[in-house]
Amino acid sequence: xxxxxxxxxxxxxxxxxxxxxxxxxxxxxxxxxxxxxxxxxxxxxxxxxxxxxxxxxxxxxxxxxxxxxxxxxxxxxxxxxxxxxxxxxxxxxxxxxxxxxxxxxxx
Amino acid sequence: xxxxxxxxxxxxxxxxxxxxxxxxxxxxxxxxxxxxxxxxxxxxxxxxxxxxxxxxxxxxxxxxxxxxxxxxxxxxxxxxxxxxxxxxxxxxxxxxxxxxxxxxxxxxxxxxxxxxxxxxxx
Numbered sequence: 001x002x003x004x005x006x007x008x009x010x011x012x013x014x015x016x017x018x019x020x021x022x023x024x025x026x027x028x029x030x031x032x033x034x035x036x037x038x039x040x041x042x043x044x045x046x047x048x049x050x051x052x053x054x055x056x057x058x059x060x061x062x063x064x065x066x067x068x069x070x071x072x073x074x075x076x077x078x079x080x081x082x083x084x085x086x087x088x089x090x091x092x093x094x095x096x097x098x099x100x101x102x103x104x105x106x107x
Numbered sequence: 108x109x110x111x112x113x114x115x116x117x118x119x120x121x122x123x124x125x126x127x128x129x130x131x132x133x134x135x136x137x138x139x140x141x142x143x144x145x146x147x148x149x150x151x152x153x154x155x156x157x158x159x160x161x162x163x164x165x166x167x168x169x170x171x172x173x174x175x176x177x178x179x180x181x182x183x184x185x186x187x188x189x190x191x192x193x194x195x196x197x198x199x200x201x202x203x204x205x206x207x208x209x210x211x212x213x214x215x216x217x218x219x220x221x222x223x224x225x226x227x228x229x
Contacts, residue, residue: 001171033214033215033216035152035216037152042204042219042220042221042222043144043152043204043219044219045214045216045217048214048215048217049214052214054214084151086151086152088152088154088216094168095170095171096154096157096170097154098144098151098152098153098154100151101151101152
């Protein structure tokens with residue numbers, strides 16, 4: 001079955017740039033979406049269609065995709081950005097899948 | 108204000124059945140595609156399935172892990188989507204979220220419910 005691969009964890013200091021990657025064979029042809037999930041809360045969409053930011057999401061969140069890898073970038077990460085981040089996409093057949101998630105620590 | 112409220116979670120024995128509901132408000136439910144996503148305790152998100160709108164014949168799609176056991180339906184008059192879960196397994200224990208894809212020109216999964224906990228245990 002199709003998989004999206006993310007690093008399990010990432011740690012940065014406040015003010016640094018956090019880059020979370022997501023790799024998948026179908027990404028050259030399929031959009032990637034990124035979700036933020038804080039402890040005990042429902043997920044929140046932070047990036048859609050590789051690089052678009054929904055209204056209300058801070059500008060420090062950005063996304064890009066090249067080849068089989070997509071990247072969520074948090075420029076000037078803040079303590080309140082500490083959360084689990086998931087990428088989401090589809091395989092060539094249209095099946096929907098989430099990445100395994102990346103736990104971002106900001107301290 | 109867009110709201111999605113899940114209900115119907117609880118404790119069920121392996122092999123049993125349970126039906127979740129997700130009541131929607133604050134948007135035109137009937138044009139939306141509705142999704143279910145689950146999260147096992149301490150684990151990541153897993154897409155469960157979706158149901159499209161009347162224009163798309165209420166077509167439903169499922170993840171391989173639940174196909175043949177779970178059924179998604181909807182009642183547009185009640186602004187509610189359902190997840191019927193049969194032949195439940197211990198591995199189905201999770202928080203189940205509903206989410207929407209409002210229109211094709213709006214990003215999918217932009218609003219989520221608070222989740223309903225389903226525990227499968229003897």
